[in-house]
Amino acid sequence: MEIVLQVSLMLGGLFLFYLCHLAYRRNWKWNSWVLAILGISALAFAQPSVQGFLKSGVMAQLLKYGEKLNEFQKTVGNQEMTIRQHQEALNAQQKEIAAHQSELANLQKQVASAQKEMLAASSQSASAIAGAEKTIIEAKVDIEKQRADIRDVKHLVSGLLSSMQTEAFSEVDGSRLIVLALDGKKQGEVNAHIFFLLKHVPFRDSVRLKFHLFDQPPSSYQVSSNVILFNWAGSPNELKNDSLKLKQFYVEYIPDKETSEQAVSSVTISEVSDKSIGVTFSPELKKPFSIPRFKSLDQ
Numbered sequence: 242m243e244i245v246l247q248v249s250l251m252l253g254g255l256f257l258f259y260l261c262h263l264a265y266r267r268n269w270k271w272n273s274w275v276l277a278i279l280g281i282s283a284l285a286f287a288q289p290s291v292q293g294f295l296k297s298g299v300m301a302q303l304l305k306y307g308e309k310l311n312e313f314q315k316t317v318g319n320q321e322m323t324i325r326q327h328q329e330a331l332n333a334q335q336k337e338i339a340a341h342q343s344e345l346a347n348l349q350k351q352v353a354s355a356q357k358e359m360l361a362a363s364s365q366s367a368s369a370i371a372g373a374e375k376t377i378i379e380a381k382v383d384i385e386k387q388r389a390d391i392r393d394v395k396h397l398v399s400g401l402l403s404s405m406q407t408e409a410f411s412e413v414d415g416s417r418l419i420v421l422a423l424d425g426k427k428q429g430e431v432n433a434h435i436f437f438l439l440k441h442v443p444f445r446d447s448v449r450l451k452f453h454l455f456d457q458p459p460s461s462y463q464v465s466s467n468v469i470l471f472n473w474a475g476s477p478n479e480l481k482n483d484s485l486k487l488k489q490f491y492v493e494y495i496p497d498k499e500t501s502e503q504a505v506s507s508v509t510i511s512e513v514s515d516k517s518i519g520v521t522f523s524p525e526l527k528k529p530f531s532i533p534r535f536k537s538l539d540q
Contacts, residue, residue, distance in 0.1 A: 253307075260317065279310065312486070319407070319454070319491060327402050334394060341391050345384055352380045405447075410437060410490040412482050418490070419508055420473075420480050433480060435490075437469040442504050443494035453488040465528045467504040502527065 264272040359373040410418045419436040437450075445464045450457040450471060462471040469492065478484065509521040520530065 256314075260314065263321075308486075315489070316409070319451075322454070323405075323407065323493065327405070331402070338391055338394060341387055341394075345387050348380055348384050348387070352377055352384075355380065404495050406441070406494060406496060408437075408439060408492045410492070411485045413480065413485070416507070419510070421510070422480075432475065433473040435471040435473050435480070436508055437471065437490065437492055438505060438508065439467040439469065439492060439494065440504075441494075441496035441498075442467045442500050442502050444497050447493075447495040449493040451491040451493070463530060465526045465530065466502055466522075468508070468522065468526065468530075470530045 261277045355373060355377050359370065359377070362370065362373065412418065413420050417438045419438075421434040421436075422432065443464065448462075448464050448469065450462050450469065457471065461474075462469050473480065479488065503524045505522045505524065505526065507523045509523070522529075
């Protein structure tokens with residue numbers, strides 16, 4: 242057991258140095274120092290002499306810190322994945338901007354050509370000259386419009402990336418994460434309904450639900466106000482609090498700051514009859530969910 246612990250601490254220390262390298266490359270200097278200190282500590286704790294000291298009672302406290310560090314590592318991994326996705330979206334927008342710039346260059350060439358034609362036709366009638374001037378003015382207006390569109394695209398991309406929020410759910414607490422387990426279901430079918438209570442009302446099309454590191458299909462969940470109803474087809478045991486600490490739910494979304502819809506603050510479950518239950522939202526949802534008969538995970 243001591244050898245396994247030593248190897249685990251050494252591997253953990255090397256992994257922390259790897260994270261330190263990544264953080265330093267991203268110019269997260271404070272984070273890289275913290276990871277470097279943690280990596281050195283892990284390698285030091287792998288030494289038998291240090292482990293002997295830890296057996297006096299400090300080991301239990303350090304193991305708790307180790308669990309928190311694991312959660313931090315998972316969060317860092319998720320943030321890196323989100324950054325890569327946002328970078329891909331930004332690259333796509335930059336390609337569109339490059340296309341607009343190419344169109345602007347073509348328009349500028351057209352303007353230059355029109356100016357040459359105007360100089361060549363200076364001996365023609367005043368009406369022909371006026372027509373050429375009108376064409377130039379329209380082309381310039383079109384150029385300014387294209388430039389304004391490019392600025393709007395840049396502003397939109399910047400605003401979306403800066404307002405994106407991520408909420409993590411790691412505990413069935415009855416307030417933000419509520420699980421309704423269904424009777425008589427098998428693996429692969431819908432075994433439970435899960436309610437996620439977000440802090441803000443999101444843009445519906447911006448919501449992305451993840452379990453651990455995997456995106457869930459949009460057809461598996463519904464969004465109404467700041468509430469998400471997710472159809473869970475896995476094992477109900479994975480929804481216990483101990484399991485959720487290792488594999489958390491994550492919801493990424495963009496808050497709708499201009500919506501007039503009130504955010505739900507609480508969810509109340511009550512039994513209506515032997516075959517149905519009642520779910521009450523405060524305040525009420527404009528688009529209520531339809532929920533079948535369920536049983537709690539404690540049964």
